[in-house]
Amino acid sequence: MTDSAPIRPEARAPRGFADRRGRDLMAERRIVEAVAPVYERWGFEPLETPAFEYADALGKFLPDADRPNAGVFALQDDDEQWMALRYDLTAPLARYAAENWETLPKPFRRYAFGPVWRNEKPGPGRFRQFVQCDADTVGSDRPEADAEIIAMAAEGLAAAGLEPGQAIVRVSSRQLVNGVLEAAGVSDPSQTLAVLRAVDKLDRLGLEGVRLLLGEGRLDESGDFTKGAGLSAPGAQAVLDFLAVGAEGGDDVLGALDAVVGATASGRAGLESLMRIQSALKAMGVGPDRAVIDPSIVRGLEYYTGAVFEAELTLPVTDDKGRPVRFGSIGGGGRYDDLVARFTGERVPATGFSFGVSRLAAALAASGRTASVARGPVVVIAFSEDDMAHYFAAAAELRAAGVPAEVYLGRAGMKAQMKYADRRDAPAVILLGGDEIAAGQVTIKDLDAGRAAAQGLSDNAAWKAERPGQVTVSRDQMAGLIRAILSAG
CATH class of the missing domain: 3.40.50.800 (Anticodon-binding domain)
Structure with a gap:
């Protein structure tokens, strides 16, 4: 009898998971080390939550099958409850706030950073594990709380290495879009979501691409067809007129928006919120080189209820062949007043901003701002x-x-x-x-x-x-x- 050959597994990382060495890790660590003191100066305390949450705490990923692994990595504990690796840092915050609300200072201001996991198809630059950094205020419905998050995000980006004018936070409100939908007679939730997703693709597809997605749908270059929102031609035009304000409104963007959506209840509420945000930003010294009103920003996630914002890299960058590229979004956030209510049944207002640490590190590298990264020994x-x-x-x-x-x-x-x-x-x-x-x-x-x-x-x-x-x-x-x-x- 002879011994069988030893089984030697192939040395390979799972798809969508990357090994990273010193320089990349140090670049990310220095971003967190630069941003964390900014958040703490604004009165935000650090919070760390577990990597795992019960699956039913992750919002849209509620289990609807024997194994709730759509979008998340889940396993069953020895008590037969399903747990999942956190998809982001916001759902764990909502769970923590609901669990500890009676003992927390209100509003509760926290920041957090750490890895998150997404069970999605990996691709170039798209990983299943990456590091996020969030800051949130839970318990304030004031638009000034949104303004504070925006101003702090701008300061955090500057601390990380981006100067004013090299990154800009674009601000809008989901209530403005709701006003447009109200005027167009759209009330079906699935149609509303389709409109939001179409608008969210404006920077990539342009007005004509969005027009197709607002209507019957769009056939892309590969031959794949994306079903549209099914709006009527007048309804689609109302949305496009609203989006055009961002390019034409200039300093009087709020006045231009008032002409488009001011006749609706949602539109008026959104405009009032943005006016207060704009006033607070001005008081904090945040100028248009760091934050602007832009109605095309809607954010695709369903849980946003009011102000929404997106940080965009505006500094010209090139790829490894020297060709100019548009880097786009490096972070975003907004107001989500319904997330804690999933646990308590009571609405708790909240607002926050999140950026991908790896993506911001890539943005800094693309702009040539990596001098602060430590050398070897x-x-x-x-x-x-x-x-x-x-x-x-x-x-x-x-x-x-x-x-x-x-x-x-x-x-x-x-x-x-x-x-x-x-x-x-x-x-x-x-x-x-x-x-x-x-x-x-x-x-x-x-x-x-x-x-x-x-x-x-x-x-x-x-x-x-x-x-x-x-x-x-x-x-x-x-x-x-x-x-x-x-x-x-």
């Missing part, structure tokens, strides 16, 4: 087993001076160690041979200077001959010179 080259104590002492001195450093702990030779340092994106390496140790010196090779010089050298012989950026100094000068290299980089 300084690498201390290991020449001899007998001198390991000297190498560790040098690394410890650098770390004590606030410089990330490590001793190479493989068993490769000098050439491979230098390649290792380059792959770590190390700014420099420390060379401690026998002569340096005996003289109380170190040799520092400035890899940043070497990389810059190599770009201007035509052949490898010149590179070797010039040995750019290498200097020998006394040991007590080591940390200061390394800090200078880091500052220059």
Whole structure:
């Protein structure tokens, strides 16, 4: 009898889930580290909720089959209750607020960040797990609460690295759309949702594409047909006239909107809310380079009930081939006054803003704003087993001076160690041979200077001959010179 061959699983990540290394993770961490103090200065406290929620707490993902896995990743607990990984950070907040409402300060102001999971078909740039960062106020129906969230979102984006004019928060109200629908005689919920989804595609399809989706439907380039909202021609035109205000209204956009929807109860309510939001934003010093009224912003999620807003990257960016691209939305939010009521039966007003941390990091990278991302560590080259104590002492001195450093702990030779340092994106390496140790010196090779010089050298012989950026100094000068290299980089 012979032993069977061992079973070796294929090393692969599940579809839609990505492995990420240092630079990407550090870029995201620095965004959170920059935004969190902004939210705390505005009086928002951090809150962490579990990765899992009971499936019936996730709103539109209520189980309607034996296994409620439409859109979420679900499993059955040992008490036979279905749990699911959170789809976003808002539904857990609604559950938390309902569960703890009696003891919470009201309004309750919280921010949160962490991974969320979506059981959807993955695609290019579309993952099943990603990190979100949210800020919400629960318990205030004042439009000024919406304005505060908008102003804080603009400040958070600036703290993350986007200057005024490079990202803008566009603000509207679902009540305005309701006013248009009211004037057009639309009351069926499914038709209302179809209209909202059509309007939400304005930036991608233009007015003509939206016109088709408001009517019978649209056939795209691939031959796929999307069923439309089924509005009459006058009803569709009323929606298109409303959307045109965003392009033509200018500073008097609210006045132009009043002419379109002011005759309806919903439209008047939406206009009053936006006027108060605009007034509060002005009082907080938020100008049109950071936030504007734009009626085309409706947001597709069903639970928004009032003001809605979307943050858009306006800075020109290019793809990896240098072609200009429109990056689009980097976050959004709005008022959702019915979400907590799912648990309590009582309406609790709420408003909030959310952005995808990974998407914002990609936006910053696309705009060339990644300078704040930390570099790799300084690498201390290991020449001899007998001198390991000297190498560790040098690394410890650098770390004590606030410089990330490590001793190479493989068993490769000098050439491979230098390649290792380059792959770590190390700014420099420390060379401690026998002569340096005996003289109380170190040799520092400035890899940043070497990389810059190599770009201007035509052949490898010149590179070797010039040995750019290498200097020998006394040991007590080591940390200061390394800090200078880091500052220059």
